[in-house]
Amino acid sequence: MKRIVTVTVLNQSGVLNRITGLFxxxxxxxxxxxxxxxxxxxxSKITVIVHVEDDRTAEQVLKQLNKQVDVLKVADITEQAVVSRELALIKVLTTPQTRAEINVIIEPFRATIIDVAKDSVTIQVVGNFEKIEAMIDLLRPYGIKDMARTGQTALKRGSQKQVLDAKPTTLLNY
Structure with a gap:
């Protein structure tokens, strides 16, 4: 099961190594x-998306994170209403003829072209995991030359009323 864990830490040398070492x-x-x-x-705040076997295992991880020297606060925000985003930079192969097509594809995703070269464009898109994956799938036929993604970062919403979609256990990330 996938868990979203936030860890607030003192910004000290080696703290990230100790946290990832625990996992x-x-x-x-x-x-x-x-x-x-x-x-x-x-x-600093660390957001970790991690796969664990069950709730008991997740609880053990949280307890062990809390025992780390430079850790100030640990929270599993998986079941809470959250706002989450990821950034992706995608370099796509283009020709003068395909540039207009690519512009039409990325427009509904509110993505932007941030670099143009003779044979490629670099696109920036921000959103949840599903949005970024959907855009990548549409761009793949043009040829993805390179890609970099930040990973998901998340915060609890100001109001903790859960917003549910058609599936009763899925939280919407706006």
């Missing part, structure tokens, strides 16, 4: 990890 020792697969400074100087 490695337990043989958990980290799907994505993002790290960045918070509004408070010297404090």
């Amino acid at each position: 490695t020792r337990r043989q958990f697969n980290i799907e994505s990890i993002t790290v960045g400074p918070t509004e408070t100087e010297g404090i």
Whole structure:
């Protein structure tokens, strides 16, 4: 089962290594990890998307994260209403004839072309995992030359009323 875990830490040398080492020792697969400074100087937030076997295992991971020296706060926000985003930069092969087609494809995704070369364009798209995957699938026939993704980062919504879609257990990420 996939879990979204946020870890607020002191921005110290080696803290990220200790956090990822904990997941490695337990043989958990980290799907994505993002790290960045918070509004408070010297404090960073780590967002980890991790696959765990069950709720008991997830609880053990949270307890072990809380025991780490530079960890200030740990939260499993999987079941809460969250806002999550990922950034992807995608370099797509183009010809003068296909550039207009690519513009039409990326427009509904609110993506932008941030670099143009003779034989390619680089596109920036921000959204949830599904949105980015959908755009990649549409661009794949043109030839993806290179791609970089940030991984998912997430925050709890200001209001914690869960917003559900047609499937009763799926949270919508706006």
